[in-house]
Amino acid sequence: AQSVTQPDARVTVSEGASLQLRCKYSYSATPYLFWYVQYPRQGLQLLLKYYSGDPVVQGVNSFEAEFSKSNSSFHLQKASVHWSDSAVYFCALSINSGTYQRFGTGTKLQVVP
Amino acid sequence: EAAVTQSPRNKVTVTGGNVTLSCRQTNSHNYMYWYRQDTGHGLRLIHYSYGAGNLQIGDVPDGYKATRTTQEDFFLLLELASPSQTSLYFCASSGDWGANTGQLYFGEGSKLTVL
Numbered sequence: 001a002q003s004v005t006q007p008d009a010r011v012t013v014s015e016g017a018s019l020q021l022r023c024k025y026s027y028s029a030t031p032y033l034f035w036y037v038q039y040p041r042q043g044l045q046l047l048l049k050y051y052s053g054d055p056v057v058q059g060v061n062s063f064e065a066e067f068s069k070s071n072s073s074f075h076l077q078k079a080s081v082h083w084s085d086s087a088v089y090f091c092a093l094s095i096n097s098g099t100y101q102r103f104g105t106g107t108k109l110q111v112v113p
Numbered sequence: 114e115a116a117v118t119q120s121p122r123n124k125v126t127v128t129g130g131n132v133t134l135s136c137r138q139t140n141s142h143n144y145m146y147w148y149r150q151d152t153g154h155g156l157r158l159i160h161y162s163y164g165a166g167n168l169q170i171g172d173v174p175d176g177y178k179a180t181r182t183t184q185e186d187f188f189l190l191l192e193l194a195s196p197s198q199t200s201l202y203f204c205a206s207s208g209d210w211g212a213n214t215g216q217l218y219f220g221e222g223s224k225l226t227v228l
Binding site: 104 | 158
């Protein structure tokens with residue numbers, strides 16, 4: 001089945017530390033992958049997307065993600081987190097040639113002092 | 114800037130009640146979607162549409178109807194609401210695949226409580 005797995009429901013990191021949020025996908029064809037962020041009481045906003053080419057993609061607010069076909073992964077990374085990065089992060093996979101997206105269960109990030 | 118507006122933002126009803134959630138987008142997008150968000154499940158697709166009069170079923174369509182009356186307006190209908198439909202509902206829109214990025218633009222959500 002075409003699916004996305006985010007194995008970590010919650011992640012806590014110290015401000016200034018590096019971050020990796022994990023995403024694994026299951027899809028037989030070339031995947032189109034996305035990371036979205038949800039701040040409290042808001043809808044989701046796109047952070048970055050991968051379609052093809054360079055496996056490392058840059059996004060907003062210094063986030064980047066690395067696509068690995070061999071590992072079926074699309075992990076989100078940031079070199080130094082800020083308290084304002086506290087939010088819920090969703091990985092998503094495009095289905096049926098882009099007609100809709102299927103989401104993971106989300107990872108809640110808490111940045112502590 | 115893309116804009117998706119949902120109403121109502123909060124709704125409380127009783128079991129068996131009738132609820133309509135509304136969504137309007139001003140992005141001139143063809144695709145519109147209804148998702149529900151639940152802890153432990155993330156976002157799950159209920160219904161989607163690629164134009165006025167069109168309706169496609171998503172992954173969790175049971176108990177929901179939807180109608181796309183215009184390019185701008187997409188409605189989600191719960192005709193006999195049940196407590197299991199208590200959730201946060203999101204509407205989203207996107208342009209045609211390939212024409213833009215496939216990015217979804219989300220509304221701010223409608224919180225539904227079924228007592």
